[in-house]
Every structure is written in C-alpha cells, then in structure tokens.
Amino acid sequence: MESLLIKDNPRLLPMNRERTIYDGFITVQEQDFRLRILLPPDGQIKRAKLHCCWQLKHLLRGYEAIVKQRLQQSSHLGSFLLELKTVLEVCVQSRPSPLSIPRPQSYSDLLSELETLGWDKLVFIDTDFRTLRLRADDSSGREHVLTVHLKTKHPAEAPECAADVPVPLVFHWTPQTSLAQLHAQFLQLLESLTEFWEVLDEIDQKTWVLEPEKPSRSDTMRRIAIGNNASINVEVDPRHPKMLPECCLLGAEHVVTPLRNKLNANMHLWNPECSVLSNLGDVLEIQFPSPATHHKSDLSVECGICYSFRLDSGIPDQVCNDPRCGQPFHQDCLYQWLRALPSTRQSFNVIFGECPYCSKPITVKMAAQK
Ligand code: ZN
Ligand code: ZN
Numbered sequence: 001m002e003s004l005l006i007k008d009n010p011r012l013l014p015m016n017r018e019r020t021i022y023d024g025f026i027t028v029q030e031q032d033f034r035l036r037i038l039l040p041p042d043g044q045i046k047r048a049k050l051h052c053c054w055q056l057k058h059l060l061r062g063y064e065a066i067v068k069q070r071l072q073q074s075s076h077l078g079s080f081l082l083e084l085k086t087v088l089e090v091c092v093q094s095r096p097s098p099l100s101i102p103r104p105q106s107y108s109d110l111l112s113e114l115e116t117l118g119w120d121k122l123v124f125i126d127t128d129f130r131t132l133r134l135r136a137d138d139s140s141g142r143e144h145v146l147t148v149h150l151k152t153k154h155p156a157e158a159p160e161c162a163a164d165v166p167v168p169l170v171f172h173w174t175p176q177t178s179l180a181q182l183h184a185q186f187l188q189l190l191e192s193l194t195e196f197w198e199v200l201d202e203i204d205q206k207t208w209v210l211e212p213e214k215p216s217r218s219d220t221m222r223r224i225a226i227g228n229n230a231s232i233n234v235e236v237d238p239r240h241p242k243m244l245p246e247c248c249l250l251g252a253e254h255v256v257t258p259l260r261n262k263l264n265a266n267m268h269l270w271n272p273e274c275s276v277l278s279n280l281g282d283v284l285e286i287q288f289p290s291p292a293t294h295h296k297s298d299l300s301v302e303c304g305i306c307y308s309f310r311l312d313s314g315i316p317d318q319v320c321n322d323p324r325c326g327q328p329f330h331q332d333c334l335y336q337w338l339r340a341l342p343s344t345r346q347s348f349n350v351i352f353g354e355c356p357y358c359s360k361p362i363t364v365k366m367a368a369q370k
Pocket of ligand 2: 320321322325326355356357359360
C-alpha cells in the first residue's frame with residue numbers, strides 16, 4: 001500500500017517517522033497541486049485533515065461534499081488519493097477554457113482589413129478587438145457611426161451592427177465580407193436616407209420643436225409649435241419622407257379645429273416635390289413660429305399647476321378649451337388636481353371638473369397605469 005502511494009504520488013512525502021503528516025504535490029493532467037495531509041495518531045484516513053493550496057481549493061469548489069465522502073469510504077491514503085485525482089480530473093476538464101480569445105490569425109486579418117478601410121474611419125476599438133466604431137459621412141456631410149460587434153467565437157456568423165438610423169440595419173453578409181464592404185453598404189444605406197434627414201433638418205432649423213428634446217438621427221417624429229399653445233405632431237416616413245406625413249394637432253379646441261379643417265380641405269395641395277415644412281405651411285395656411293421670429297419660452301408654455309415645462313420627459317399636453325383661457329397642463333398634474341376636489345365627477349376613465357384657472361368645465365383622461 002505504502003509503495004503504491006509513493007509510486008503514484010512520488011512528490012508527496014511523509015514528513016515524520018510516524019507517517020501521519022504528508023506534504024508535497026499531486027499531479028493531475030500535468031498540473032501540480034500542493035497538498036498537506038494530517039492523519040490522526042492511529043492513522044485512520046476517515047479523520048484526516050487536508051490542507052489544499054488555493055488553486056486546488058478553487059478547483060474543488062462545489063465538490064467538497066464528494067471529497068468528504070471519498071475520505072469516509074477510503075480504506076487507506078493511497079486509495080483516497082486515487083479517488084481525489086479522479087475528482088480533480090473532472091474538475092480540470094469542466095473548467096472553462098479560454099476559447100473566447102480570438103486566434104492570432106484574426107488579429108492580423110482585422111488589422112489588414114482596417115488598413116484597407118482606412119484608419120481614419122476607426123473611431124474606437126475595444127481592448128478585445130471585438131467592438132469597433134466606424135465613422136461614415138454621407139454626401140451632405142452628416143457624420144454617422146456604425147458600431148460593429150465581431151463574433152470572434154463564431155467568425156462565420158454576421159457581426160452585430162448598430163447605428164443611429166430610422167430603419168433596420170440589414171447587411172448582405174457572407175464570411176468573406178470584409179469590413180470595407182460592410183462600411184460601403186452602410187454608406188449606401190445613409191445615401192438612401194439623406195432626403196429623410198433633409199426634411200427633418202429643415203424642421204429642426206426653421207421651427208420650434210417641442211419634442212423630442214434632443215432629436216437623434218433615428219427619431220422620425222417631431223412636435224412642432226404652432227403658437228397659441230397649439231402644436232402639430234408629425235411622423236415622417238423614412239422611406240417616403242416627402243409624402244404627406246401622419247399629422248396630429250394638439251391644443252385648445254378653438255385653435256385646433258379650424259386648423260384640422262384646413263388640413264382636411266387642403267390635403268390635395270400637397271406637393272411631394274416641395275419640402276414637408278413648406279407643404280405643411282401651405283396646407284394649414286400658417287407661418288410656423290421660428291427661432292428668427294419667436295423665443296422658445298413664448299411657445300413652450302409651462303404647466304399651470306406645477307409651473308414647469310418638462311415633467312418626467314412629458315410636456316403639457318392638456319389645454320383648457322375656453323378661448324379666453326387656453327391654459328396648458330400636464331395630464332398627470334391636471335388629473336391629480338381634479339381628483340382632489342369634491343366637485344369632480346368621474347365616468348369610466350374620464351374625469352370631469354373645473355379648470356384651475358378659469359373654472360370653466362375641463363376633462364382629463366386618467367393617465368395609463370405605469
Ligand atoms: Zn405640471
Ligand atoms: Zn381655463
């Protein structure tokens with residue numbers, strides 16, 4: 001038994017004459033692990049104490065119960081160590097191997113691809129060489145960025161791409177597709193969207209846009225101030241940007257109703273050769289207030305209850321319909337205000353009450369449950 005122990009574990013040696021202390025290394029799959037074993041004076045393996053190095057402890061995490069069980073069942077140290085090494089073999093094999101590190105080959109491939117594309121196009125690359133941001137300028141000089149997340153584990157799979165555009169990013173991809181080809185496809189997509197951005201850039205420059213606060217290149221909606229606490233929501237189709245967009249007028253009834261009638265009556269005048277903004281002006285027979293003619297504070301009137309304009313990213317969208325009042329409110333503010341008053345009635349999800357400013361009847365829908 002003793003000879004077997006030494007033969008199997010030549011580097012684990014007895015430290016005293018009684019042979020109750022062993023110290024040294026055991027070898028599993030060509031790796032050495034430091035181990036110290038303390039046996040009780042009677043040499044009973046069941047009551048042995050094991051002191052493992054941290055690598056061994058780390059490896060045996062989750063297997064402690066099995067090791068204890070093997071210790072109980074073994075008749076002598078030699079057979080226990082055989083069992084321990086079997087357990088360790090399983091541990092070593094199930095340990096995650098560093099497969100996710102890309103092969104050196106793909107680094108040099110990537111470098112030569114970037115060389116072809118042009119280093120000036122590279123805005124960012126992460127330390128793993130997996131996420132790249134590539135710059136692309138469209139023919140009108142707008143700067144765009146394409147984020148490419150390479151699947152280094154599965155190089156044959158298409159990389160994940162993201163960009164601030166209003167349409168889904170669909171690229172033609174084969175494992176042979178280079179970064180330069182991907183970039184060229186992105187440029188093509190950008191060119192197909194330049195008319196859409198021209199339409200929106202004109203609106204952003206020549207009107208007061210109430211929402212979104214800071215439009216991104218993928219935002220298709222604009223809420224444009226008309227004046228008199230009224231505004232128009234315009235949803236531009238990225239694929240047909242000069243067609244009549246989806247429109248929704250917001251504001252007091254006495255302001256909005258005449259505009260809505262004009263929109264319906266003049267719709268046939270819409271000329272797809274002209275810009276959306278000039279068409280909207282013609283159809284509604286209005287001049288949009290612009291940064292040249294108005295201050296934004298004249299148009300973005302604050303809520304009559306909380307005295308702020310933006311509340312949880314919402315802007316006042318409820319208006320008193322009395323022509324002499326026209327006070328705007330946030331939906332939530334008005335709902336909370338009216339709900340607290342005894343004179344308020346409720347029917348289904350609509351609250352009927354009095355305007356906090358002019359005491360004329362006002363209604364508000366209950367805000368959707370958050
Ligand atoms: Zn408010
Ligand atoms: Zn009022």
